[in-house]
Amino acid sequence: MTGGYLMKSLIAAAAIAASATPGLSDPNPGDWSAVVAEAAGQTVYWNAWGGSTATNDFIRWAGDQVKSRHDVTVEHVKLSDTADAVSRVLAEKTAGKDQGGAVDLIWINGANFAAMKDKGLLFGPWAQSQPNWGIVDVDGKPAVINDFTVPTDGLESPWAMAQVVFYYDSARLPEPPRTMAALADWAAAHPGRFTFPQPPDFLGATFMKQALYGMVADPAVLQRPVDHVDYTAATAPLWEFLDGLTPHLWRQGRAYPQSGPRQIQMMADGEIDLAISFSPGEASTAIANGELPDTVRSFVMEGGTIGNASFVAIPYNANAKAGAMVLANFLLSPEAQARAQNPDVLGYGTVLAMDKLSAEDRARFDALELGIATLSPADLGPALPEPHPSWMVQIEQDWTAKFGVAK
Amino acid sequence: MTRRSGLHLAPALTLALMLGPVLAGLLGTLAPALGLFPALGGTEISGAPFMKLIQWPGLGPAVRLSMTTGLLATLLSLGITAVLLAAWHGTAAFRWLERALAPLLSVPHAAAAFGIAFLIAPSGWIARALSPWATGWQYPPDLLIVQDPWGIAMTMGLVAKELPFLVLMALAALPQAQPGRSMLVAQALGYGRMTGWLKAVFPRVYAQIRLPVYAVLAYSMTVVDVAIILGPNTPPPLSVQVVRWMSDPDLTLRFQAAAGAMLQLALVLAALGLWRLGEGVVARLGHGWALRGGRGTRDGALRFLTMGVGAASVAAILLGLAGLALWSVAGVWRFPHLLPDTLSLRSWARHGPGLSDPALDTLWIAAAATLIALALVVACLESEHRYGLKTSTRSLWLLYLPLLVPQIAFLPGVQTLALMLGGDTGRGAVILSHVVFVLPYVFLSLGDPFRSWDSRHATVAAALGASPARTLWAVRLPMLLAPVLTAAAVGFAVSVGQYLPTLLIGGGRVQTLTTEAVALASGGDRRIIGVYALAQTGLVMLGFAAAIAIPRVLWRNRRGVKEG
């Protein structure tokens, strides 16, 4: 299968800047005080993945804050999959419901964003108009305006940084493998002790993109759409690597966990010794919650790991756009960012630039204890940029054809 | 002749309420399957979605899995039901089993599946109980038990959950088959207990429970939550794959998803056809078997084997639930420890307060949907009684349509339809969508008791000057209070368990215990799953407990009122 239908539309999207024409009643992000005034009394339905207790608690806290400060009520619509919210907006567009939509704000990034941007399902640009945009680390963290290489064009606002880490139980695995080759050797010697979430889960796809980084001669090809480069040659070493690794995976690669957090339970059960995560603080948070033993530690692969940003976006037909913007702006505040970075809460990286903060706000970050299983920024190392979304789509498809269907 | 009130419109109204959404929804799914989806740029008919579907490399195994797990689960559930009744009906042991089975109906499918997964997984409770002293396992062995590629674990999970349903349905149908007299005759003719029962009684029982059996078949083929938890993933059964495509970031996969949904519908129809053919074959073989006159008197060992199977399926669900309950209060709980290393109320403290809002919403929605369904069912049955509208026997088939058509094949279409009609996304729309699924079960539960009520009571009441309405409210419904409440409890349970309708029609804004549970379960943490599974089960059990308790309290001094 060579299905590149999404890719083609993505290229089109990259070429033509999104041009969602604002509706007559839409708030004007340029006039922030009017936005805040309009937001008062609104209810914002924030559609966000609900599979993590830590995230749910954080969203509840953020809702309480904007309620008391701006009289904006936040309802967390807990999704089992972000695409459910995309489907909803799509169904509304199909039905011609161009106003008063059910989704006000979506936690989104990557392929979901690319698809919504491409289909003109997003409101904006608005992100750069937020008062807190000035303290965002645009220079140091280019991922905040390039979501998987797709320019955000102000259609989504970043709120957390994520970077690939691996966590392992040091009680069972004293010295984890730090290269993909070493991982393959270790897996061969210890069959059944490693796995990754099954693609198309983003974390499984991320594992393969991470592996690909160490195998392509020139990582720059990953920044271009796959049909502009020699995809077959670039991914040949990856498939060879997976051919060797898969028989040594958990359940011989005949079954996979269906989500990232599922690996926490598997490690706690002693089914696996090593797992991939996109949140450097996830292991520490799980230890704090009693979900993992305190012997679990994190590490990164040599040569660096992929990093990206999490965003929030507003559908074109959202009912409470002003309230959604006020909430997004609050998420960028030093107070919210510091809380999200606290490993006892979320352990997410901040999107803010420390040197743009006041001394008082900087102190909030300095005061944070990173947690027993969290790497310091120095140990975490530089983040590699996400490949173009077409890589993820194509790799997922090829993986499904090669490994996702039992022979 | 009696003057007609609005009541005679009830059957037509009910059918419209049931069939309208299903047919409109099917059209709404058929369109994208044929390439029509304007919001995604699909403006002309094309065969591309089906071509893409055929090109998907997992299609063969996914279709095979759908068929084999569905047919096998139904066959096993029905077979065990038949031999269980044959071997034990009327005995003290059976009454014990019956009492144990009834509450199992209130365990939501997903919760039962999670519980069973924890029981049988290599790191699960059974393995823990045997490790390390018997097995030598310090770490869970790398065995593919749950999510096996043949779907065995999934089939077993479905059987454990469908068995109680079919046994109770068969028990409800039994009185009309008059098993006592038939068995007396058969045993007098020298037949063994099981052989006599299977030859003389079962054919009549089966005729009565045919529709529930079809519902089980359609459900088992199209189930999503149980399949995700216990079923294979490389590839998954077709229904799961369709849901995956529906929720893929690549929106163009929606076309393929719609084509898959249509294929799923065709599969269900094919399986139902196959099943009907099988019925004919079995009937002919069974007829021959009955006429050959074998007495089968040495059935002792087989009897105990069937009791073992029945008890095992009860135990699987109860132990699984117990395991989840323990997880909800577990701190650290490592393999191979049989019990948690530490106990903690942390999970309840964390999630307990968040339970109340969705629990209340669940309660309101389920209560409203059940009440509407109950009102419609009673109106239909009463109009059948008053005007002799006998058409309903045939239209009963139509009432079952929402249970026979895969949810994923018509719900997205219903969602679009609801939006086009400008219907709001609130609870109202969700309640109506629940009615579509609740009503068939309420009809199923209430139909027989309502029809078998001695209508001479109505004649007496009329002779005493009571209007038909007064007869209904003051005589018939009070006398049928127990079955009415049981039907309500069944409907309530069905509503509580709805996931896709709540999510799709409610636009995600209506949050019930089930939508919350599924979202949280995607994280895989057994502590949270335990909390929500108990909350869901508790709510449903409350309904059943009320259905049992209310008539007992109300009619405590009325021995003549039969209990439901």
Next chain:
Amino acid sequence: MPQTGLILDTLCILKQGAPLITLNARIDPGEVLTVMGRSGVGKSTLLAAITGTLPPAFQLRGRIVLNGTDITAAPPQTRHIGILFQDELLFPHLSVGGNLAFGLPATVRGRAARRARVNAALTDIDMAGFADRDPATLSGGQKARVALMRMLLSEPRALLLDEPFARLDADLRSQIRRFVFDRAQRLNLPVLLVTHDSADARAAGGKVVELKAP
């Protein structure tokens, strides 16, 4: 002065167009007409036609006239025709008193007044103090008396009896039979008795019609 009594004027009940029962009879007030016939001949169908509860599968020709009023098409509850079956059919969810009150017309107003009428009726059938009892706890004879009294309280203008004594043992049967006929005669009601027991017919003392399959 209008004609009194129950008149079954060339009554014919058809099933799918074929005649099932034909009857032409006149029952004067205080008189008993006994209809006899083997089981399955359609005795109960005849009674259903008179009470107005004939199932839709049947058609009715002819007229039913009660005290000069044509009630052929009247709804059952307005016909004022009482009926007793071989089962007492006391409503099991109501107390003995509740059963009697169910039959009492709504024109008797006020809790106390209704209660007094019920108690008086109970005393009348030698069951004073039974008002709050569960009907399931009564003896067969008591049930039969309550069933009759419930029917009489509704002030019927005619009485139909559908083998009402068949379930009772021989001793009780004659006792209850006498009780029912006495009451009906005292109230001057036309009575239609359906039975296959010739002793019932003899006790009734009126005309006897044999119902035959056509």
